Amino acid sequence: MKKQVAPPSDLVELSRALGDPDLAILSEGNVSCRADGDACWIKASGASLATLSETEVVRVRSEPIMRLLDAASNDENIAECLHNAKIDDARPTRASIEATMHAALLELDGVSWVGHTHPAAINAITCSLRFGELLAGRIFPEEVVVLGPASLLIEYADPGVPLGIAVRDGAREYVKRYRQPPRAIYLKNHGFIAAGSSARDVLNITLMAVKSAKVRTAAAMLGGLSFMSDEDVRRMGARADVEYRKKIMVEREISK
Ligand SMILES: [Zn+2]
Numbered sequence: 303m304k305k306q307v308a309p310p311s312d313l314v315e316l317s318r319a320l321g322d323p324d325l326a327i328l329s330e331g332n333v334s335c336r337a338d339g340d341a342c343w344i345k346a347s348g349a350s351l352a353t354l355s356e357t358e359v360v361r362v363r364s365e366p367i368m369r370l371l372d373a374a375s376n377d378e379n380i381a382e383c384l385h386n387a388k389i390d391d392a393r394p395t396r397a398s399i400e401a402t403m404h405a406a407l408l409e410l411d412g413v414s415w416v417g418h419t420h421p422a423a424i425n426a427i428t429c430s431l432r433f434g435e436l437l438a439g440r441i442f443p444e445e446v447v448v449l450g451p452a453s454l455l456i457e458y459a460d461p462g463v464p465l466g467i468a469v470r471d472g473a474r475e476y477v478k479r480y481r482q483p484p485r486a487i488y489l490k491n492h493g494f495i496a497a498g499s500s501a502r503d504v505l506n507i508t509l510m511a512v513k514s515a516k517v518r519t520a521a522a523m524l525g526g527l528s529f530m531s532d533e534d535v536r537r538m539g540a541r542a543d544v545e546y547r548k549k550i551m552v553e554r555e556i557s558k
Pocket of ligand 1: 330420493
């Protein structure tokens, strides 16, 4: 029998941190990261973020999953594709059907870790009538530093292939416009995705997005959001890359 390769311990740690009940309960959400070659590690279907074990992470090839999005396949094809994309056959588990949106983000330069959650504070906004309006722009400097110059908003699409296509297309548009990958992605009537360069980066993005959602909801109730100017966002973004994000936040291990 072939020797099993273990997933990175940071992925399991990230999963457990994102399994906080304020961020995801039951089998909600999933995590992934790049593996060698054209592969990625992703949480198995039905596993819980809070209690994830090493055996509940699946290694899959990304290329067949991306091809599935090009073909706009149906649900039967996706189950078959995810099964066939598995690298370690001995593992009994199958990748989450949300592997489609993970693969669509992990193909971007600068994204090597992804965490998807359903935080109540964020979903209060994504499930509201004011989704676009309340998630627009930037309202404080830490948002620019941690969440990037703007958020990527995705209209509702069914989990699986339709959501994978929506995230892939939205992310590619974002890269064209901002010359960097999106870090904070909001899914209408569904949840949140953090796309980062390390496990710690993904956790930081998620925590900052939850804080931001609480501030935005409160500010909306206090008469409306006061946005930073485009110039303030641009200046803060230029500083963020060099001084703050990389040194202090991204390189630190998740448990520190
Ligand atoms: Zn979800």
